[in-house]
Amino acid sequence: MAAAGVTTHPLPLPPSADPAYFKSFGAEVRGLDPGNLSPEQFAVVQDLLYKHSALLFRNTSLSPEQQYKLTKAFDPSSENYGHGNNKTEKTKKSILHPYLKTIPRQPQVQLIGNGLIPEHEGLLNAQLKHPHHRTFHKTVIPDADDLKYTHFYRWHMDAALYDLSPPKVTTLYALTVPQGDGQLCRYDDGTGDELPVPLGTTAFVSGATMFDILPHELKSLAVRTRVKYAPHAYVWMAPAHALSTGLGLETEDLELPLKELPQWSEDRVKVLPMLWKNPVTGKLHFQVHPCGVQELLIAPLPAGAEREGALYPAGAHLTDLKEVRALVYKMQRPAIAPKLVYPHDWSEKDLVIFHNRGVLHSVVGAFAKDQVRMFHQCNLAASDDPDGPSEEDVKQYA
Numbered sequence: 001m002a003a004a005g006v007t008t009h010p011l012p013l014p015p016s017a018d019p020a021y022f023k024s025f026g027a028e029v030r031g032l033d034p035g036n037l038s039p040e041q042f043a044v045v046q047d048l049l050y051k052h053s054a055l056l057f058r059n060t061s062l063s064p065e066q067q068y069k070l071t072k073a074f075d076p077s078s079e080n081y082g083h084g085n086n087k088t089e090k091t092k093k094s095i096l097h098p099y100l101k102t103i104p105r106q107p108q109v110q111l112i113g114n115g116l117i118p119e120h121e122g123l124l125n126a127q128l129k130h131p132h133h134r135t136f137h138k139t140v141i142p143d144a145d146d147l148k149y150t151h152f153y154r155w156h157m158d159a160a161l162y163d164l165s166p167p168k169v170t171t172l173y174a175l176t177v178p179q180g181d182g183q184l185c186r187y188d189d190g191t192g193d194e195l196p197v198p199l200g201t202t203a204f205v206s207g208a209t210m211f212d213i214l215p216h217e218l219k220s221l222a223v224r225t226r227v228k229y230a231p232h233a234y235v236w237m238a239p240a241h242a243l244s245t246g247l248g249l250e251t252e253d254l255e256l257p258l259k260e261l262p263q264w265s266e267d268r269v270k271v272l273p274m275l276w277k278n279p280v281t282g283k284l285h286f287q288v289h290p291c292g293v294q295e296l297l298i299a300p301l302p303a304g305a306e307r308e309g310a311l312y313p314a315g316a317h318l319t320d321l322k323e324v325r326a327l328v329y330k331m332q333r334p335a336i337a338p339k340l341v342y343p344h345d346w347s348e349k350d351l352v353i354f355h356n357r358g359v360l361h362s363v364v365g366a367f368a369k370d371q372v373r374m375f376h377q378c379n380l381a382a383s384d385d386p387d388g389p390s391e392e393d394v395k396q397y398a
C-alpha cells in the first residue's frame with residue numbers, strides 16, 4: 001500500500017539499541033497530516049502501524065477533536081476512554097487516578113504531564129504529576145540521585161484489564177516538552193543492565209520480539225496460555241510494590257483483597273491470550289500486563305507435539321501469585337534488555353501512534369517540580385478482545 005508523497009524512515013535509535021531488532025519495529029512517517037487524513041491516507045497509516053507497531057509524526061498540529069477522531073478511526077465502533085469514565089468511585093481508588101485529567105469537551109482525551117497548568121483547553125489549575133517510581137517501586141533511587149538515575153515506572157499496555165477490552169491503539173501528542181539532561185535508567189535487578197534515557201522518555205519494546213526471542217519451551221508455553229487478570233486490576237494493585245525493573249509486582253501479599261474491591265463480577269473478569277495475533281502481519285505479540293496478572297490457564301500440549309522438555313505438558317491452572325509472576329517475568333524480562341528498548345526523545349509537536357496490542361511501554365524518569373510538561377493521550381476501549389494464536393500457530397509453536 002502506498003500514497004503519494006508518503007515516506008517512512010527509521011526511528012532515531014540511540015547507540016544502546018541494536019538496529020537488527022528495529023527493522024520492522026518503529027517508523028517515522030513523513031508527508032501526511034495525521035489530523036486531516038483522507039480515508040485512503042488513513043488506510044496507509046493503519047497498514048504501517050500494524051507493520052511497524054509505533055509510528056512517529058513530527059511537527060504535527062492536532063486538536064483534541066482531531067486526536068479523538070484519528071484514534072477512533074482504528075476501531076470505528078469504539079467510543080469511550082480505555083479506562084472508562086474516570087469520574088466513578090472505582091477509578092478514584094485506582095492507582096492511575098492522580099495522573100489523568102480529562103479534556104472537558106473531548107473526554108476521551110487526557111491531559112498528562114508534569115507541573116501546574118493555569119489554563120488549558122477548559123481545565124483550570126490542573127496539577128499534573130509525572131508518575132514517579134518512588135510511589136510504586138519497592139526499591140527506590142535515593143532522593144539525592146533522583147535527577148541522575150531512574151527506573152522504568154511500569155511496563156504495560158494501556159488497558160483497564162477488567163470489563164473493558166484493551167484499546168487497539170494509543171495516540172500520544174507532545175505539547176510542552178521540558179529540556180534537560182538525560183538520566184540513567186537502572187534495572188537494579190542484579191544484572192548490571194542500565195540504559196541512558198532522554199529526560200521524560202516514553203520507552204517502548206516490541207511484543208513480537210518478546211515472543212521471537214523466547215526459547216522453544218517458553219514459546220510452546222506462551223502459545224498455550226491464557227492470562228486471567230485481577231478484577232479492577234488498578235485498584236487491586238494500588239497497595240502493592242513493583243519490581244525495580246517496573247516489570248511486575250513483588251509478591252508481598254499487599255494487593256487489595258478481592259472482597260474489598262469495588263463491586264465486581266466473574267463474567268467481567270478478563271481472561272486474555274498470552275499472545276495476541278497481529279491482524280495485518282499475522283505475527284504473535286507477547287502481550288501481558290505483568291502487574292495485573294492473577295492466574296495462568298495453560299492448555300495441554302496438542303496431539304503429536306514433542307513432549308520431551310515441554311513445560312506443563314498436561315496443562316495447568318496456576319493460581320499461586322509468586323509462581324505465576326516468576327514465570328511471566330522469565331518470559332518478559334529478556335525483551336526489556338537495553339538493546340531492545342526504544343526510548344523516544346520527545347520534541348514538541350511529536351505525535352506517536354502505537355499499536356497497543358503489539359508493544360509494551362513505560363513512563364520513565366523524574367522531573368523537577370517546576371518543569372512543565374503537557375501531553376494529550378487518547379485510547380479507546382476496544383469493540384472486541386484481541387485474537388489469540390490460531391490452530392496453525394499452536395501446531396507450529398507448541
Ligand SMILES: [Fe+2]
Pocket residue numbers: 156157158361
Ligand atoms: Fe500507558
